[in-house]
Amino acid sequence: MEFNSNKPIYKQIIDYSFGQILSGNWIPGERVPSVRELSLLLSVNSHTVLKAYEYLQAEEIITPKRGMGFYLSPEAMAHVNSARRQEFFDTTLKDLFKEMKLLNISIDEVVEQFKKQE
Numbered sequence: 111m112e113f114n115s116n117k118p119i120y121k122q123i124i125d126y127s128f129g130q131i132l133s134g135n136w137i138p139g140e141r142v143p144s145v146r147e148l149s150l151l152l153s154v155n156s157h158t159v160l161k162a163y164e165y166l167q168a169e170e171i172i173t174p175k176r177g178m179g180f181y182l183s184p185e186a187m188a189h190v191n192s193a194r195r196q197e198f199f200d201t202t203l204k205d206l207f208k209e210m211k212l213l214n215i216s217i218d219e220v221v222e223q224f225k226k227q228e
Contacts, residue, residue: 111152119154123162126152128190131171131182138184142172169193 113122130136142148145163149156163180166172171189172180183189210220 113154120158120161120165123148123152123154123159124165127162127166127171128194131186131190132194136182136186138182138186140182141178142180142182144179 111122111126113119127136127142130142136142143151145156145159149159152159163172167174167180169189170183171186173183174180210216
């Protein structure tokens, strides 16, 4: 994984985890990689992965099982969808609207382009 310097690494690990969940690579109820395993896989400090896992745990996306590691919660997909939607509206869409205003692009033009993509 290549990291972007514009975003903290632990947040990029959260995004990576979200991608693993949304793509079905991490399955609800099953064990997710340990902090050590993921830190080796991504070539990052284990404390950075731990910070990401603390966020995922606080958001009830993963749950710890004493002596067994972290497991994906049954509600993980719903929590991830909710978080990604919120990020989309707070960041992506906000930036898109700014760019549209600068380029004088109307909502109608965007809808037209969207329909062409379907």
